[in-house]
Amino acid sequence: MERKTLAIVGCGKLASIIADALNANLLPEYQLIATYSRSIEKAQNIANKVNNESQKDSPCKACNSLEELLASEANYIIEAASPDSMRTLALPALKNGSSIVTLSIGAFADEEFYEEVKRTALANNARVHLVSGAIGGFDVMRTAALMGNCTATFDTEKGPNSLKRYSVYDESLQTEKRKVFEGNAKEAIALFPNSVNVSVAASLASVGPEKMKVSVTSTPGYIGDNHRIEVKNEQVHAVIDVYSSTAQIAGWSVVNTLRNIVSPIVF
Template identity: 65%
Template sequence: MEKLVIVGCGKLAGIVADAILNGLLPDYELVGVCSRTLAKAESLADKMCQHGFPCVACDSLESLLALKPKYLVEAASPAAMRELALPALENGTSIVTLSIGALADKAFCQKVKERAKANNARVYIASGATGGFDVLRTASLMGNASARFFNEKGPNALKGTAVYDDTLQTDQRTVFSGTATEAIRMFPTKVNVTVAASLASVGPDNMQVTMQSTPGFKGDTQRVEIRNEQVHAVIDVYSATAEIAGWSVVNTLINITSPIVF
């Protein structure tokens, strides 16, 4: 059994925990959880314990890493990923992350690579609400590839960002056009999948991103397109909720220990 811990104890972490309880991740034991709000960590740990799976709620990253986990699931935020990545890798703990936006910072990404290699650990990028990383990487390896990303959201999903105003409730509008690097700076928690797709292909500085706000729209549409002289691929994913991101973590964890990897 591989020791697993989770940082961030919201709905997505709950999906991973339920997958363990339901026998979908038989190669893992969830030994600890940590969250910005300790009560959330305690609630998730109690749920595991009540079902016969010993798990502790930790009040700090240090106490979580002291459990010597083989894998850490990050389901919190890019800011949390920046804080935990280097200490976790130094601990020999591999990371499965949803907050790929943190890796748009080239200097930080390079430090992550070096720390992972030095400690025989890895960072696994979960697909979140998009997909097709295999074809993106393949097409980019062939050379002369260009890529672009389209994201459609409802106006309420943009509240609290620099682009929101009340007219978005009635007018469809392109609210952002630029690179993935620029997008993650403006929307630090909204476009992680954009950065993930860019890292799998042409890089955050070269991935062109368009974000559209549509009145009344619920959920997210993520469309990534890559093209070279021989290949034109379009991956179009609509998700009504964020649950697909949690399940993408479950899929990544299955792949890590599976004899057959998809």
């Protein structure tokens, strides 16, 4: 069996989970051939993880530039970096014939970019797989939205330390529980570019970034993230609650997506 080729952009903890899954033979249909990160050391670390007996004849290459990674012409490029990285990567990769598996779905809050990506993927016989990350229920969200007259909300609870890099943060959040944001998914990703990708994902699966109502609550001492999504129409009321103490679920959701791509039975 000829294995499908993978490349990874963004070589942090989530990429490490994917490399571990490859080594554990959870993705036997794939071979990692290229890695790229802002740090060549990080890219090399992930390459080293998979450069073992199973890949001795075709080792993974740590790339010094995105252009070098694209030149590998991998069947699938896994994006695990940031919405900015996704915006830089998407069109060149799709024009190259590579499909994309992405965690940085926040990039698609930009409707013009979203439509351009759709056109480019279609023109080049490629696809973009939006990974569920720290949430789930895309199937019921999409189904409810198709039925019409649908509304959706996304509420997330976080600890104050996870908000320190954003303008909403002040020291009082360390002792006071407070709702620090209310708006739509497009506004949320603009304010929290690396923390609410899942709200954009949920919006794209349902009512769209401008119609998805989003709130972010900061709770002193809170560990991890708790997301609640509610989708309603005249016949359906779906509630999806997902708590995760770490970001590992996002990496494993990439592994699940890759398994679904090649599986004869798809969940």
